[in-house]
Amino acid sequence: MTQEELISLHVTKAVDARGTACPGPLLEAKKAIGTIKSGDIMEVLSADEGTKVDIPKWCAKQGHEYLGTIEGSGYFRIFMKKH
Amino acid sequence: MEPKKMCLGLFSGSVDKLTAAGIILGGAAALDMKVDIYVLLQGARAFRKDIGDNPDKLQMAENPALKEEFLQSLKNLKVKTWVEFFKEAKEITDVKIHICGLAGKIWGAEKLEDFIGIADDICGISAYITGAEEADVNLFI
Numbered sequence: 197m198t199q200e201e202l203i204s205l206h207v208t209k210a211v212d213a214r215g216t217a218c219p220g221p222l223l224e225a226k227k228a229i230g231t232i233k234s235g236d237i238m239e240v241l242s243a244d245e246g247t248k249v250d251i252p253k254w255c256a257k258q259g260h261e262y263l264g265t266i267e268g269s270g271y272f273r274i275f276m277k278k279h
Numbered sequence: 280m281e282p283k284k285m286c287l288g289l290f291s292g293s294v295d296k297l298t299a300a301g302i303i304l305g306g307a308a309a310l311d312m313k314v315d316i317y318v319l320l321q322g323a324r325a326f327r328k329d330i331g332d333n334p335d336k337l338q339m340a341e342n343p344a345l346k347e348e349f350l351q352s353l354k355n356l357k358v359k360t361w362v363e364f365f366k367e368a369k370e371i372t373d374v375k376i377h378i379c380g381l382a383g384k385i386w387g388a389e390k391l392e393d394f395i396g397i398a399d400d401i402c403g404i405s406a407y408i409t410g411a412e413e414a415d416v417n418l419f420i
Contacts, residue, residue: 217356219305226309226371257310 197264202275205263208236214243214271221247222254229260229278236278237263243271251276282373285314286414288407292321293340294361295349300420301364307416308371315414316376317407318398323382325361331395332362365397377402377410 197205211228213221221242229238240251248265251274255262259279266273285307289300300316307314318326330336339346353360359367368374380401383389391401411417 215357217358219302219309220357222309223305223367223371254309 197275199264199266202264202266202273205237205239205275207239207275208232209238210241211238212241213247214241216242216244218244218246218250220244222250225251225254225276229258229276232278234278238276238278240274240276241271242274248272248274282311282313283416284414285312285416285418286407286410287314287316288319288411288417288419289316289322290319291340291420292323292325292337294334294337294346295342296340296420297322297325297337297361298353298358298364301359301361301368303418303420304368304374305364308368308374311372312416314368314372314374315410316374317402317410318376318378318382319407320379320382320385323378323388323394324386326376326378326394326398327386327388328393328395332360334360362395362397369397375399377406379404379407 209228209232211224213224221240221244225240232238252262255276261277263275263277324330325337334350376398378394378398378401380403383401388394391398
């Protein structure tokens with residue numbers, strides 16, 4: 197997805213994990229994704245450099261669709277669609 | 280789908296290695312893995328009820344002179360303590376903590392109630408070998 201497409205996504209759940217270090221953002225994502233429906237979009241905000249690698253790998257293993265990451269402003273916005 | 284299994288032989292009772300084990304457990308929990316932890320020799324001491332999360336009673340495995348700096352950094356980064364990591368992983372996925380019976384005896388703790396509440400049972404070495412044989416991921420810390 198392009199950055200413009202990511203920005204225009206309808207996000208059902210946004211998880212702000214900027215205050216935590218690895219594995220905090222991953223665990224926040226894991227807990228939050230259980231609260232949304234299949235096909236819903238979730239966004240994870242993280243200031244942890246490792247998260248932008250971790251989340252796509254986690255999505256692949258869990259069957260969720262990783263949509264892309266927006267970088268900038270000192271943190272990452274990582275988007276995924278629940279399977 | 281059958282969950283992937285992780286088997287962790289936890290020999291170490293040092294605060295740095297226990298923290299590493301906790302972080303790895305967090306990852307395993309996020310992936311819905313079934314985890315069996317076999318707590319061996321030095322590890323069993325850290326699980327004693329009177330030690331657990333008290334960093335004053337735990338040493339560093341490496342760079343002992345940097346213990347205070349290490350603990351302060353964890354605090355600044357809002358990283359959970361090793362016991363908190365273990366508890367959180369147990370809340371998210373199936374984590375069973377087995378304490379080696381001999382290890383417990385070495386440190387004067389023979390019964391399950393002598394250990395912190397997250398311990399599930401006391402076991403022998405064949406439980407560890409069987410668990411390791413059946414696991415998809417084997418780690419020894």
